[in-house]
Every structure is written in structure tokens, then in C-alpha cells.
Amino acid sequence: MDAPHPVDELELRLRRLGAIFALGRLDEQGTTSSGIRRYYRRSRLGYRFVHSRRGAMHMALNEHGTFHREGYERQAELVHDRLPPGTRHVLELACGNGFNLALLAARNPSVSFTGIDLVAAQVRRANRALAGHSRAAAAVGDFQALGTGDGTQDCVFAVESLCHATDTPRALGEVARVLRPRGRLVVVDGWRTRGFEDLPVAVRDATVAVERAMAVSGGQSLEDFKRVAQDAGMAVIEELDLTSWIAPNLRRLACIAERFVSHPRVARAARVVAPEALLMNAVAAYLMPLVVGAGAHTYRLLTLERTD
Ligand SMILES: C[S@@+](CC[C@H](N)C(=O)[O-])C[C@H]1O[C@@H](n2cnc3c(N)ncnc32)[C@H](O)[C@@H]1O
Secondary structure (H helix, E strand, C coil): CCCCCHHHHHHHHHHHHHCCCCHHHCCCHHHCHHHHHHHHHHCHHHHHHHHCCCCCCCCCCCCCCCCCHHHHHHHHHHHHCCCCCCCCEEEEECCCCCHHHHHHHHHCCCCEEEEEECCHHHHHHHHHHCCCCCCEEEEECECCECCCCCCCEEEEEEECCHHHCCCHHHHHHHHHHHEEEEEEEEEEEEEECCCHHHCCHHHHHHHHHHHHHCCCCCCCEHHHHHHHHHHCCEEEEEEEECHHHHHHHHHHHHHHHHHHHCCHHHHHHHHHHCCHHHHHHHHHHHHHHHHHHCCCEEEEEEEEEECC
């Protein structure tokens, strides 16, 4: 039997989810810092027990088509390879549980690493992960209002975090301010693609549901992000399309979500007892491979340089 057309499959999944959740009324929790904080506090169980017990909160990068947990380490490796020569100070925006910082600090013991994150519990876990590294520490902070001095950082990086910006011009303005001239920003993230508005309605609806379920507010496109970065005084010097590298992780999460969604009675019962954020993680996981497969989202690494 032929596999269903991806748009038909998306419509089917939206119908199944619609029987369990009021998808059209998904909370726009990503539009405020307090909503984002709440989402991460409540998603703790999903990230810890489904995603990564070691604290990674991003997608594993598996370039050869099979899911392996070592793929969670690839983002830090990619950042390591892009540290400017002679780097002494590095800042991670939204360090989560400190997974990337701990890997980088172990590989670069003479470099000082700072991480900031909105969620105090994650910052505490990050500092535990960094306990053996005397030059690395995390603090509570908002990447739209950095407490870091002007021109002090050789490199700033962000993994799956700037998608949460409620004010991207302000966030990128802050990055440009704290970078030294020719300092680098390395971003690994997901964006809407060019031509998103021309995609079928089911694809656009599913994309909005995924973004809302994951507390991503703006639905920002890659082109807009690059334009804002340029306005802030940073030029893109490298762009890597990693979309196919996250496919194994997306498929794994969707399989787990499918077990839940394909039993609507169980799912409706779970709604009463399970934390809302955990259910939202299931919505996102179930739809995401198709949203990405339909070309609505792209996952990339950008390296930018402060131009002046
Ligand atoms: C998907 S997690 C990624 C965490 C980490 N970068 C990693 O790779 O494991 C996104 C993180 O962004 C943080 N975050 C969202 N908005 C933020 C903001 N305005 N300032 C600082 N952290 C923020 C969240 O608390 C969360 O830890």
C-alpha cells in the first residue's frame, strides 16, 4: 500500500489531536517570559525522562539517519569548532541544564564560560553540571537584557533558544553589544522557511500548533532573523542546513507520542491527571516530523561576525 500523502497524514493527525485537545485555543504561552518559564518548569518530566537524562534540551544531530544519544553532543562540537582563535570569554544564551557548557568547558579549560537562562531550577542544575570547571558558571538572566559588559565576549552561542525571543531585535542588539569587534555569534535553531505563507493550510495550522505547544511565539522566518542580525551589526559568514540531521530524533519522539495519541480515551483521561505541558510536548512531537518534512521549518547553524 502507498504511504499517505504528507498533507493527508497531517490532516489526519490534526483531526486525531483535535479529538483530544482544543488545538485552535492553544495558549500563546511563548509571548511572555512568565509563560516561557512556566512551560519549562512544567515540561521538566518530559525533557528528563523522554528526551535526555543527561540534561540536553535540544535535538540530537544524527547525520547518518539513525537516532543515537551521542548526537546530543554535536551542537557543542559544532560550537567548539567555531570558537575564534585566541578565545578567552564565551557566553551561552539560554544554557538550560548546562549540557553544552559542560562539554565545552571540559574541552577548553583555559576559556571562561558563562551561561544565562530564565529558569532558576535549570540554572541550579547547570551549576551542578559545571561544578568541576572553575572557569564556568551559570546565572539567571534574560538574553534580551544581558548584564554583560560591552565588547567583552569573543563568542556568544545559542542552541534552540533564540526561537523563544519575544523581541529578536533587542536580543540580537544585546549580542552585538557584548561581542568584541569580529567576535562571533553561533546559532543553532529552527525557523520558518521562505514561502511559508504559500504552504497548504493544514501545514500552516500544524506549524502554529507546534510553535504554540513549545512556547515559541513569533513564528519567525530565517530571512527575517538574518535581516535583524544585519541591522544589529552582524554578518552571516556561514550557514549549514542540518534539517535532515534532526530527522531521526523527530521520528523517535513522534513514535512515542503516537502511542498516546492513538488511544483517545486514554489521552482524554490523561488530560485530567498529567501536567498540561507534558501533553503539549506530545502535540508538538506528533506533528513536528511532518511540519519539517512539508518544508515549513528548517533547522540550521548560522555563524555570524560582528562587523565593526
Ligand atoms: C530548548 S531549551 C535549550 C536549552 C539549551 N540551550 C540546550 O541546548 O540544552 C530553550 C531554553 O531557552 C530558555 N529561554 C527562553 N527564553 C529565554 C530568555 N529570554 N532568556 C534566557 N533564557 C531563555 C529556556 O528557559 C530554555 O532553557
